[in-house]
Structure formats: structure tokens, C-alpha cells
Amino acid sequence: MSNIAAAGAFPLGDHTVNRMGYGAMQLAGPGVFGPPKDRLAALTVLREAVASGVNHIDTSDFYGPHVTNQIIREALHPYPNDLVIVTKISARRGEDGSWHPAFSREELTQAVHDNLRNLGLDVLDVVNLRSMFDLHHPVEGSLEAPLTVLADLQRQGLVRHIGLSHVTPKQIAEGRRICEIVCVQNYYNLAHRDDDPLIDDLARGGIAYVPYFPLGGFTPLQSSTLSDVAQRLGVTPMQAALAWLLRRAPNILLIPGTSSVAHLKENLAVSELVLPDDAIVTLDAISREHVQ
Ligand SMILES: NC(=O)c1ccc[n+]([C@@H]2O[C@H](COP(=O)([O-])OP(=O)(O)OC[C@H]3O[C@@H](n4cnc5c(N)ncnc54)[C@H](OP(=O)(O)O)[C@@H]3O)[C@@H](O)[C@H]2O)c1
Numbered sequence: 213m214s215n216i217a218a219a220g221a222f223p224l225g226d227h228t229v230n231r232m233g234y235g236a237m238q239l240a241g242p243g244v245f246g247p248p249k250d251r252l253a254a255l256t257v258l259r260e261a262v263a264s265g266v267n268h269i270d271t272s273d274f275y276g277p278h279v280t281n282q283i284i285r286e287a288l289h290p291y292p293n294d295l296v297i298v299t300k301i302s303a304r305r306g307e308d309g310s311w312h313p314a315f316s317r318e319e320l321t322q323a324v325h326d327n328l329r330n331l332g333l334d335v336l337d338v339v340n341l342r343s344m345f346d347l348h349h350p351v352e353g354s355l356e357a358p359l360t361v362l363a364d365l366q367r368q369g370l371v372r373h374i375g376l377s378h379v380t381p382k383q384i385a386e387g388r389r390i391c392e393i394v395c396v397q398n399y400y401n402l403a404h405r406d407d408d409p410l411i412d413d414l415a416r417g418g419i420a421y422v423p424y425f426p427l428g429g430f431t432p433l434q435s436s437t438l439s440d441v442a443q444r445l446g447v448t449p450m451q452a453a454l455a456w457l458l459r460r461a462p463n464i465l466l467i468p469g470t471s472s473v474a475h476l477k478e479n480l481a482v483s484e485l486v487l488p489d490d491a492i493v494t495l496d497a498i499s500r501e502h503v504q
Contacts, residue, residue: 213264214264214265214477214480214481214483214484215265215483215484216230216232216264216265216266216480216483217230217265217483218483218484219231219232219458219466219482219483219484220458220462222420222462222463222465223394223418223420224268224296224298224338224373224394224395224420224465225296225337225338225372225373225394225395226372226373227267227294227296227337229267229268229294229296229465230265230266230267230268230483231458231464231465231466231483232265232266232458232466232479232480232482232483233266233267233268233269233270233465233466233467234258234261234266234268234269234270234467234468234469234476235269235270235271235424235467235468235469236258236269236270236271236275236280236283236284236469237270237271237272237275237280237469238469238470238471239254239257239258239275239279239280239283239284239471240275240276240279240280241276241279243309244275244276244309245276245305245309246276246279246309247276247279248279248283248471250471251283253471253472253473254283254287254471255283255286255287256473257470257471257472257473257476258283258284258287258288259287259288260473260476260477261476261480262288262292262295264476264477264480265480266480267292267294267295267296268295268296268298268465268467269284269295269296269297269298269467270298270299270300270397270422270424270467271284271297271298271299271300271331272299272300272301272303272327272342273299273301273323273326273327273330274300274301274303274304274305274311274323276305277304277305278326278330281299281327281330281331282330284297284331285330285331285332289331289332291333296337296338297331297333297336297337297338298337298338298339298340298375298395298397298422299327299331299336299338299339299340300339300340300341300342300377300397301314301320301323301324301327301339301340301341301342301362302314302315302319302320302323302341302342302343302344302358303342303344304319304323311344311347312344313344313345314344315344315357315358317361320358320361320362320365321361321365324336324339324362324365324370324371325370327339328370335369335370335371335372336370336371336372337372337373338371338372338373338374338375338394338395339362339365339371339373339374339375340374340375340376340377340395340397341355341358341359341362341374341375341376341377341387342377342378342397343355343376343377343378343379343383344378350378350379350380350383350398351380352380352382352383353383354383354386355376355379355383355386355387356386356390359374359376359386359387359390359391360390362374362391363390363391366391373392373394373395374387374391374392374393374394375393375394375395375396375397375420375422376393376395376396376397377396377397377398377424378397378398378399379396379398381409381410381413384396384410384414393419394419394420395419395420395421395422395465396410396414396419396420396421396422397421397422397423397424398410398421398423398424399423399424399425399429400421400423400424400425400426401423401425401426401427401428401433401453401457402433402435402438402453402456402457402495402498402499403428403433403435403498403499403501404425404499405499407421407423411460411461411463411464412461414463415461415462415463418463419463420463420464420465421461421463421464421465422464422465422466422467423457423464423466423467424467426453426454426457426466426467426468427450427453427454427468427469428453432450433449433450433453434449435449435498435501437494437495437497437498437501438452438453438495438498440494441491441494441495444491445485445487445488445491447482447485448478450468450475450478450479451478451479451481451482451485452487452491452495453495454466454468454479454482455482455485455486455487456487456492456495458482458483459486459487459492466479466482
């Protein structure tokens with residue numbers, strides 16, 4: 213079994229979590245909609261992750277919808293004391309699986325209660341407000357109104373900590389004037405590095421940065437440079453891409469998503485992989501190439 217503590221730990225709210233975590237989105241059906249093909253396999257992945265030391269799981273009630281949270285509950289409830297489950301709100305799914313903003317007070321309040329019920333919790337550890345001005349790209353616009361609602365729900369004791377997702381530095385600054393922001397979850401990986409300055413800024417503030425699509429998401433990372441480095445080191449390209457993220461900044465928490473125990477084990481094994489400096493330099497150049 214991998215020693216995932218080797219990758220280090222970082223504060224997330226009032227817990228310190230292992231930097232190698234797990235993202236549960238892949239546990240829903242195709243298109244993050246409906247049930248998975250193999251529910252037992254999904255339960256097994258979650259149990260294997262926690263048995264291996266993962267104590268940070270990312271999810272949302274809009275995965276499925278409801279499906280992923282219900283699988284997490286079935287697999288892991290009652291939860292270990294050190295497990296931090298991070299969820300996100302502000303979207304709803306259409307009957308065809310489409311994604312829509314759900315930013316009203318009623319929708320946000322409902323979403324928090326849905327997450328509590330489906331996860332079987334009295335309080336949610338961390339809730340990310342996911343900006344929905346545009347599904348695919350962070351777009352400027354005030355998040356004051358929905359964040360104020362979430363801060364109210366926090367004051368009511370339903371939410372312990374608040375984070376932001378799919379946001380710009382300006383929105384983070386606005387958010388920090390409204391409530392404490394413990395993490396930011398944005399699209400970032402070896403090939404998609406728009407947030408480089410933001411990551412360093414957040415690191416200085418002790419705020420966790422959680423890259424989503426760390427392996428490229430629905431379009432897995434592909435680059436001959438990445439493959440060459442991986443081959444030289446005797447690892448897979450995905451392992452090299454995760455190891456690069458671990459080296460990138462100390463506040464980066466990883467949540468690679470997989471529905472496969474074999475991939476989970478490969479991903480967790482990265483905790484013990486330290487990339488040599490020359491590999492980092494070579495991989496750094498990938499963002500300047502055309503990849504994906
Ligand atoms: N805030 C947001 O807007 C947002 C958006 C998207 C995702 N997220 C969160 O971020 C987490 C991670 O993102 P993601 O799951 O979409 O993308 P990802 O981690 O970049 O990639 C997942 C894809 O990579 C494959 N994979 C995983 N490990 C692999 C390995 N070792 N070798 C080869 N292929 C591998 C998975 O397939 P298999 O299942 O076959 O392994 C899946 O197709 C999600 O689980 C979710 O919690 C947040």
C-alpha cells in the first residue's frame with residue numbers, strides 16, 4: 213500500500229488533510245448523470261481510498277444528481293473522524309443531464325439540505341460556492357448575493373467552512389470580504405496554467421488550492437513530452453502529471469477522479485514519487501506547447 217502521508221499535508225478548514233485526496237465525480241454515470249455502471253466498483257474505490265489514508269474527498273450533490281453523495285454515504289458512513297468531505301453548490305441538473313445555475317436563496321438552501329441528507333451529515337465540512345456565470349470558463353461578476361446566503365447557512369451551523377470554485381482573483385477578493393474562504397477549486401493542470409499567479413498568492417495566505425481536472429478531466433492530458441519524461445522515470449504519464457502538481461506549490465491539494473481501483477492505486481502511489489529537478493524543468497515547458 214502507498215504511504216500517502218509522504219506527499220505531505222495542508223490545512224483545510226479546521227483539519228489538516230493529506231495532500232493526496234480523491235475526487236468522486238467519476239462515480240456517477242456517463243456525463244456525470246445517473247447511476248454508475250458498476251455500483252459495487254464505485255463503493256470499492258471509495259473504501260480503498262479511505263483505507264489507504266485519503267482523508268479529503270471532493271463531491272457534489274449535482275453529480276448524478278444525488279448519486280455520488282449517496283454512494284459516498286453507503287461506502288463510508290459512519291465517517292472516520294479525520295475525513296473531510298468537500299461539496300459544492302449553485303448548479304442544478306436538467307432532465308437531460310444539462311447544467312443550470314441555481315443561485316437563488318431557496319436553491320442554495322435546498323442544496324445544502326440535499327447534501328446533508330444524502331451524505332448523512334448534520335454539518336457539511338466545507339461547501340464550495342461554484343460560480344455559474346459560464347459553465348466552462350470563470351467569468352467576472354459579483355458573487356456577493358449567493359455567498360451571503362452561504363455565510364448565513366454557515367452561521368446557522370449547517371456549514372463549517374466555505375470555499376469558492378471556478379472563480380477569478382477579483383471574485384476571491386470579494387469573497388474574502390464577506391466570509392473566510394478556506395479553499396479555491398479551479399481548473400488547473402500541467403497544460404492549463406492560467407492560475408499560476410493566483411496559486412502563489414493563495415499559498416502566501418495559507419489558503420488551499422484544489423485543481424479540478426488535474427489529469428485533464430474529460431480530455432485526458434496528452435503530450436509527447438509528458439510521455440517521454442514518464443517513460444524515463446518508469447511511471448505513467450498520469451503519475452508524472454500528478455507528481456508535477458505536488459511539486460508545483462505546497463498549498464495544492466490533489467483530487468484526481470477515477471472509477472477504477474487500479475487507477476486509484478496508481479494515483480495514490482504518486483505520493484511517494486519525487487520528480488527530479490530536470491523533469492520539472494522539462495514538464496514546465498508543456499504549458500507553452502499545444503497539448504490536449
Ligand atoms: N469545481 C468544479 O467545477 C469541478 C469540475 C470538474 C471536476 N471537479 C472535481 O475534480 C475532481 C477531479 O476531476 P475529474 O475527475 O473530472 O478529472 P481528472 O481527475 O483530471 O481525470 C479523470 C479522468 O482520468 C481518468 N484517470 C484517473 N486516474 C487515471 C490513471 N491513473 N490513469 C489513466 N487514467 C486515469 C479517469 O478515468 P477512470 O475512471 O477510468 O480512471 C477519468 O476519465 C472530480 O472528481 C470532481 O470532484 C470539480
